Amino acid sequence: MTKRNVLAFLSFLAAAVALSGCADPRSHTHAVYMLVDTSGTYAREANKAQVIVNYLLGTLQPGDSLAIARVESRSFSEKDIIAKARFDTRPSQANMQKRAFKDKMDGYFRGVRGTAYTDITGGLIQGAEFLNETGAGLKTILIFSDMQEELDKATVRNFAINLKNIRVIAVNVTKLKTDNIDPRRYLGRIEAWQKRVEAAGASEWKVINDIEHLDGIFKS
Amino acid sequence: MVDSHIWMIWPNNAVLSVITLCLIGIAFLYAGRRPMHDLIRSLGHSVSGPLRLGARSLVAAANGIRERNRTVLLAHGRAEVGQRIEREFERIGAIVTRDLQGYPAMQRKLLDEITRIEEDYKKCGEVPPPPPEWVEAVTAVAKVKATGNEIVQKILEEINASISKMHDKTIGEYRRAYESRHKILEGFLPFWRSVDKTMTQVDKKLSGIQETAGSVDAHMTKYEEINKKTDKAEHQLATSGFTQFAIATIVMCVAMGGAFVNFKLIALPMSEMVGAGDYITQSLRTSEVAALVIILVEASMGLFLMESLRITHLFPPIANLNEKMRHRILYISLTLLVILAGIEAALALMRDMLIADKQALLQTLASQQQTAVSEGWVGRIPTAGQMLLGFILPFALAFVAIPLESFIHSSRTVLGVAVVALLHALAFVLRVLGNLARHSSRVLITLYDVVVMLPLLIEHLVRGGRVGVPVKSRSMSA
Numbered sequence: 053m054t055k056r057n058v059l060a061f062l063s064f065l066a067a068a069v070a071l072s073g074c075a076d077p078r079s080h081t082h083a084v085y086m087l088v089d090t091s092g093t094y095a096r097e098a099n100k101a102q103v104i105v106n107y108l109l110g111t112l113q114p115g116d117s118l119a120i121a122r123v124e125s126r127s128f129s130e131k132d133i134i135a136k137a138r139f140d141t142r143p144s145q146a147n148m149q150k151r152a153f154k155d156k157m158d159g160y161f162r163g164v165r166g167t168a169y170t171d172i173t174g175g176l177i178q179g180a181e182f183l184n185e186t187g188a189g190l191k192t193i194l195i196f197s198d199m200q201e202e203l204d205k206a207t208v209r210n211f212a213i214n215l216k217n218i219r220v221i222a223v224n225v226t227k228l229k230t231d232n233i234d235p236r237r238y239l240g241r242i243e244a245w246q247k248r249v250e251a252a253g254a255s256e257w258k259v260i261n262d263i264e265h266l267d268g269i270f271k272s
Numbered sequence: 273m274v275d276s277h278i279w280m281i282w283p284n285n286a287v288l289s290v291i292t293l294c295l296i297g298i299a300f301l302y303a304g305r306r307p308m309h310d311l312i313r314s315l316g317h318s319v320s321g322p323l324r325l326g327a328r329s330l331v332a333a334a335n336g337i338r339e340r341n342r343t344v345l346l347a348h349g350r351a352e353v354g355q356r357i358e359r360e361f362e363r364i365g366a367i368v369t370r371d372l373q374g375y376p377a378m379q380r381k382l383l384d385e386i387t388r389i390e391e392d393y394k395k396c397g398e399v400p401p402p403p404p405e406w407v408e409a410v411t412a413v414a415k416v417k418a419t420g421n422e423i424v425q426k427i428l429e430e431i432n433a434s435i436s437k438m439h440d441k442t443i444g445e446y447r448r449a450y451e452s453r454h455k456i457l458e459g460f461l462p463f464w465r466s467v468d469k470t471m472t473q474v475d476k477k478l479s480g481i482q483e484t485a486g487s488v489d490a491h492m493t494k495y496e497e498i499n500k501k502t503d504k505a506e507h508q509l510a511t512s513g514f515t516q517f518a519i520a521t522i523v524m525c526v527a528m529g530g531a532f533v534n535f536k537l538i539a540l541p542m543s544e545m546v547g548a549g550d551y552i553t554q555s556l557r558t559s560e561v562a563a564l565v566i567i568l569v570e571a572s573m574g575l576f577l578m579e580s581l582r583i584t585h586l587f588p589p590i591a592n593l594n595e596k597m598r599h600r601i602l603y604i605s606l607t608l609l610v611i612l613a614g615i616e617a618a619l620a621l622m623r624d625m626l627i628a629d630k631q632a633l634l635q636t637l638a639s640q641q642q643t644a645v646s647e648g649w650v651g652r653i654p655t656a657g658q659m660l661l662g663f664i665l666p667f668a669l670a671f672v673a674i675p676l677e678s679f680i681h682s683s684r685t686v687l688g689v690a691v692v693a694l695l696h697a698l699a700f701v702l703r704v705l706g707n708l709a710r711h712s713s714r715v716l717i718t719l720y721d722v723v724v725m726l727p728l729l730i731e732h733l734v735r736g737g738r739v740g741v742p743v744k745s746r747s748m749s750a
Binding site for chain 2: 078080106107109110113114115141142143144146147150151154267
């Protein structure tokens with residue numbers, strides 16, 4: 053091998069190394085954790101939750117993650133995760149996973165039952181744990197609830213939680229009967245959650261009540 | 273607080289103070305007039321000098337580059353015209369081999385036909401033998417006077433009858449003889465036609481050779497002009513370079529459009545091979561880069577193919593290879609190109625399938641009832657079209673090597689001319705700035721003298737009165 057060839061080979065190697073160094077090390081995947089409130093009268097809104105799940109399945113890309121969990125009396129448990137999937141990076145495999153996911157969710161929504169209490173905070177902590185484990189670049193928690201937290205006496209949730217770098221979006225926050233009497237209750241409830249979420253380090257807080265415009269979920 | 277009237281020499285008279293200050297100032301300016309003139313002049317020179325020097329060096333650099341451009345242009349033109357002449361000679365050689373290798377046979381055929389025609393012509397010239405000597409006897413008998421003698425009369429009548437009979441016989445023989453000659457002449461026609469056709473062919477072929485020879489002459493004239501380094505040759509080559517640059521740019525743009533379509537065809541299915549989750553930059557997926565790399569590899573294979581076919585001459589090592597190695601490279605690049613084209617066709621099919629699958633999934637998610645519409649063969653047309661496009665585009669891209677070579681060669685000329693023009697423009701700007709600086713210093717000197725006009729006038733009057741003759745003002749001499 054002549055000196056010239058050696059130089060050419062070294063130049064090629066340098067170019068290859070430089071190119072590999074150009075690769076973006078950040079994760080561009082999106083992970084979504086959706087909390088579905090099935091407590092009390094809100095269980096009747098389950099069909100809307102199904103629409104949102106379908107929207108998420110249609111919008112998420114190969115490589116993204118999705119988990120759906122129910123909000124129960126105590127929601128800080130893996131058992132509350134109804135379905136979860138990290139979609140394959142191959143589009144064809146991802147489509148198959150999405151179909152299976154949809155079938156599983158359809159089965160769940162057919163037999164959804166209401167619960168006595170609503171532990172949104174426990175669900176948020178569980179969701180944050182799941183999202184941080186995915187290592188996704190963009191992490192979102194969707195809360196499909198009226199945001200009225202009701203805990204039993206034994207459940208402790210009045211402590212600071214960590215939602216750093218996580219977007220929190222409340223979807224379909226319905227008004228309660230008492231809210232209609234005094235709208236300040238509704239507004240106060242939303243504001244209180246916003247303060248709590250922002251205090252927990254969330255990167256964004258958003259409320260989307262119109263499920264016809266769910267594209268806001270993926271817009272910062 | 274600073275008193276704003278501190279400058280006033282006459283505290284209560286601003287006008288008088290201003291006038292006094294002006295007079296003092298003018299006096300000082302007059303005193304320092306010469307050094308100030310020198311200073312302004314030196315400043316002007318110090319600014320204009322380097323600018324003019326810079327302009328001069330830029331012009332020199334531009335001339336150097338122009339000379340180099342000229343050398344390169346002429347050398348390139350010489351090589352190009354030389355190659356063309358070589359090709360023309362090859363063509364002439366091929367024409368001569370093709371057309372004139374059958375010339376001896378044609379000549380033999382022509383000679384045979386001419387000989388035959390000649391023989392037939394000779395046959396035509398064979399007249400029937402002259403009438404027997406009885407013509408003289410008949411002449412003698414005709415001189416016999418009719419005396420009314422019965423015997424003589426009878427003899428003459430018999431002679432007349434015999435002669436008439438002989439005459440008819442002779443006339444009949446003549447007619448037969450002419451008839452046979454006419455038949456021979458009629459038999460000439462195909463030979464004449466054949467000769468005519470052969471001669472036309474010869475004429476046509478010779479004309480073709482003559483035309484090609486004319487083209488070689490034209491190229492040779494051009495070559496000689498290039499060798500003589502005439503301005504005309506340089507101008508022609510530069511114009512040709514610009515034209516080639518424009519054409520190559522247009523074709524390259526079209527090819528880039530084709531490459532873009534190609535990219536769109538394979539970018540989505542490539543995510544099935546390398547995954548859709550990896551990113552090179554914020555918005556550039558690895559799968560897209562992989563698709564781009566495939567297209568570039570196809571273009572490279574096309575380049576090698578054209579190079580080994582000796583259509584382009586971008587890589588001297590390939591051009592210098594022996595025939596065996598060149599053929600190997602030709603077959604390897606062609607095989608790889610065919611394989612890549614096959615892969616692209618498969619990817620195009622996969623793209624169609626992925627889109628259909630995604631569409632079906634979205635329909636399921638939207639809870640819409642899937643209508644089982646049988647599209648038949650019509651529905652297969654886009655798929656087939658995509659596959660065909662995926663297979664053809666790599667081969668079409670292979671031909672980019674030709675305009676690419678033109679682009680690279682002509683861009684040397686175009687860039688050279690552009691650099692020369694840029695340097696000249698810069699030199700012009702520097703020269704203008706230099707002149708502006710020099711003239712500005714002159715204007716400043718004149719303005720200075722206008723300010724100290726009063727003492728100058730006094731000086732002029734004093735000098736005039738002392739010498740008795742008018743003296744030119746110093747400003748004028750300056």
